[in-house]
Amino acid sequence: MSGMRTWRVRTALLGFWLLPTIIGTIGFHLVPSRLNPSLPTAALFLSQFVMWGAWGLWTAVIWYVGDRVPFRAGERLRAFVVHLLLAALIVFVQIFVYAKTSVAFGLDEPRGFESTLVIGIRSNGDVFLVIFCAIVVAQMAMRWYDEWQAERVLAARMGEDLAQAQLRALQAQLNPHFLFNALNSIVTLIGRDPAMAQQLVVRLADLLRATLRAGDGQVIPLAQELEFTRRYLDIELVRFADRLRVEWPSGVMPAAMVPAFALQPLVENALLHGIARQTGAGMVSISTSREENHLVLRVTDTGPGLSADTTSSGAGTGLLNLRARLSRLYGEDAVLRVQDGATGGVEAVLRLPFVPEEMGTHRITVGASDVPATR
Template sequence: MLLIKRNIKWIVVALLAMAVVPLLITTYEVISTENRSVQFLGNYHPKVVFLVITYYFFLFGLGIFWLVRQLVFMSKLKNEKMKAELMLLKSQVSPHFFFNTLNNLYGLVAKDPQKAQELILKLSDMMRYSIYEGEKNTVGLREEIDFLKNYIELHRMRYHKDISVDFICAVDGSRKGAPLLFIILLENAFKHGVENLRENAYIKMNLSTSENEICFTIENNYEKAENQSGIGLKNLKRRLELIYPNQHELTFSITENIYQAQLILKQL
């Protein structure tokens, strides 16, 4: 078997060479005789003709088999590449969030140890979810909602100012979706809105489900126009392309000092 694999190229060459021989003989007969036409394999015994024709059918079948195998291989390769890219994108979600949180936790440890301990517990719960649930293809929307609520509570403990965060949920508890998609939009709302505003900062979120859709809308105010297309949003757009190809809508709108994002996941 190993010998066949090593010499597969020469085996293919030999099979094709054998197939060319009858064609070469017929071509020679056409050139060397005065006949205007020559019947293919007309001067050979019927059994020889049958074997040659059978051999051509064998080569044709072998070619079809090889083509199908190549298509299957390319499909598997594409799927494996997509899975590898998704795993990489998922691994980028957690560090992007935890890096920012740990930076704030570092300064909080000396100022308010008790609040720092509560923050660490919240962070631990979120890390557990991100590591174990984030690796799954789909999670329950209820679990994703709890994750978002923990994130909100974690930020409430960080800031020394009033933050208005309204989160309205009207979802079917049995529905599922890809994990760690909404968190990127929520993180952007905190990063570009709450963190830069001294007062009257707010975030409004709405997560709802219909028969064939999951709709997440988030709105926040901000002090000045900023470019919110960082690594988080690029990550989100690429994940949506891979997980929900032609089955999602991600839109953004800016009105004065109001920034709104809407993500619709279509489940047909």
């Protein structure tokens, strides 16, 4: 747990031990001690403050240990053993704090070590153990609440990221130049190739429908993401005509989940800053591979490269937003690099944790949180 709010709550809970101190003082006023009935109110309050105030110290110790040895999956047995030993130590010490304070203020008779321990366990051992457990449970409840709040914020941010990604994808497809060129190509084809014109209209409609019905899933199957990208490039192939060639992944494609609309900004970046800036024909290549526990997506182009166009360095809005989405989904386990290619052009490499496609309807662990991976 962290943050000013958490520490304010903890400070308030430490102050809670003033309540039993006050109640204990009132109790001795109503029923004075047989051994010292004339004990002043200030002395009564001080005795109760020492007895109950010690639990403020124990609370801080329990929280310190609980923060470092929390009850979490895979650590519960270790945490149980540590807290059990801590409970035995605190109950043992508190018995003597209670006894010695009572004797010091004349509220009880002095006893030997063994008698103090045995009578303390019989009289207060169960109460002290319940108090210890209550403190541990309170800390666990605060931690779970903080994690629940953090997960809600993370889910809200990722939902906003996805909505923005869908909007950017739709805006890219409705870009006036893109749409004008697509429609102009359709008009040109109507006279000389009506079948192709009709096919292009269908492709444009399919692309827009695919964008709108992508849903709210944070991750989708790689095959679906590639199909969406294919529909986008089908339109761009008409726009660039013989100036563009697309190379698709070959071989067996990994059955994995990827962030929705992850390839769109990479391909759009390759077209805008690569193919569109060269005079001759160019190629965009898309490849997928699995490297141990990671999925690697590559988009390369044969454009002028980063040295000739600083705007393609990966600092564009689309790529910045994609990096933000990757950080929220996978933490530091996802990496996006945009660099000059080995043989020219630009290479964008997206490296993700490999999540099998069969986990698409389950929750996937991302960083420190679990995020729904619905399709």
